[in-house]
Amino acid sequence: MDAKTETVADNKSATDTAKPILEVDGVTLQYKTKEHLITATYRVSFDVHRADRFVLLGPSGCGKSTLLKGIAGYMKPVEGAIRLKGREISDPGPDRVMVFQEFDQLLPWKTVKQNITFALQNGGKTSSAAEANDIAMEYIQKVKLSGFEDTFPHMLSGGMKQRVAIARGMAMEPDVLLMDEPFAALDALTRLQMQKELLQLWEDTHFTVLFVTHSIEEALIVGSRILVLSPHPGQVKAELNAHTLNHENVGSKVFARVQQRIHDMLFADRILEDEILGEELDK
Numbered sequence: 001m002d003a004k005t006e007t008v009a010d011n012k013s014a015t016d017t018a019k020p021i022l023e024v025d026g027v028t029l030q031y032k033t034k035e036h037l038i039t040a041t042y043r044v045s046f047d048v049h050r051a052d053r054f055v056l057l058g059p060s061g062c063g064k065s066t067l068l069k070g071i072a073g074y075m076k077p078v079e080g081a082i083r084l085k086g087r088e089i090s091d092p093g094p095d096r097v098m099v100f101q102e103f104d105q106l107l108p109w110k111t112v113k114q115n116i117t118f119a120l121q122n123g124g125k126t127s128s129a130a131e132a133n134d135i136a137m138e139y140i141q142k143v144k145l146s147g148f149e150d151t152f153p154h155m156l157s158g159g160m161k162q163r164v165a166i167a168r169g170m171a172m173e174p175d176v177l178l179m180d181e182p183f184a185a186l187d188a189l190t191r192l193q194m195q196k197e198l199l200q201l202w203e204d205t206h207f208t209v210l211f212v213t214h215s216i217e218e219a220l221i222v223g224s225r226i227l228v229l230s231p232h233p234g235q236v237k238a239e240l241n242a243h244t245l246n247h248e249n250v251g252s253k254v255f256a257r258v259q260q261r262i263h264d265m266l267f268a269d270r271i272l273e274d275e276i277l278g279e280e281l282d283k
């Protein structure tokens, strides 16, 4: 371990002793349809600390988006509690901002800058148009979109639209930035670029982010901590420390080994099921 990673590790243990900013405590979330009761997550627990890059990792259907909906205040747990800074979440609020995968999350009739100033003024961040303008320009510069402030979303590439959504989310300075597979619809190169830029932004301001992905590689690049979830219903398989791995280690032996370990962990039950099924079929 070199000096740099040691410092990171030290900081980590220091923040670990502090109270978590977000507590997800034994949370069961369900959807009730006319015919079915779907348990999306079952007794899921985790703590997010200030400046964590906390990743929810798991295959499609393991309840990642549902957990974000619960944290955002759009769904209430049927069991357990979600607390932000010690207070139970009851409603949506500007202290939790969501960035989605979809490119159409921006208001199409507003420019890049207006998308951000609108959020700032409506989210109660500031009532001053001049201040909203200044904050918007600061974050437009941070996400490398200077010169595009007066452009409308339809003129932007997918990656640029996601940058605007990230700038808007960060400009709100939420307690936790919620990101639901924000790079999943991007091509591989743009995706890698965006992952790097997100880490640079984090180096800059050390914001707290809860990042959802189904990609093990992305989880290891982006995350400082990773919660591994399994589906039907969504349950916690493991919680891992990943703050020493990033895009610089992609392809290295240690990165590959951790990637394989998580892969095995995610698919262990399925392999077992397949083996049992295979035996059944042999009979």
Ligand SMILES: Nc1ncnc2c1ncn2[C@@H]1O[C@H](COP(=O)(O)OP(=O)(O)O)[C@@H](O)[C@H]1O
Residues within 6 Å of the ligand: 031, 032, 033, 038, 039, 040, 058, 059, 060, 061, 062, 063, 064, 065, 066, 067
């Ligand atoms: N609006 C909904 N109504 C009913 N069931 C839903 C709804 N949204 C998600 N689900 C179910 O809840 C489970 C978790 O879904 P989701 O949170 O979207 O998973 P993920 O984001 O990990 O792919 C899945 O079984 C899914 O089919």
Ligand SMILES: [Mg+2]
Residues within 6 Å of the ligand: 064, 065, 066, 180
């Ligand atoms: Mg999802």
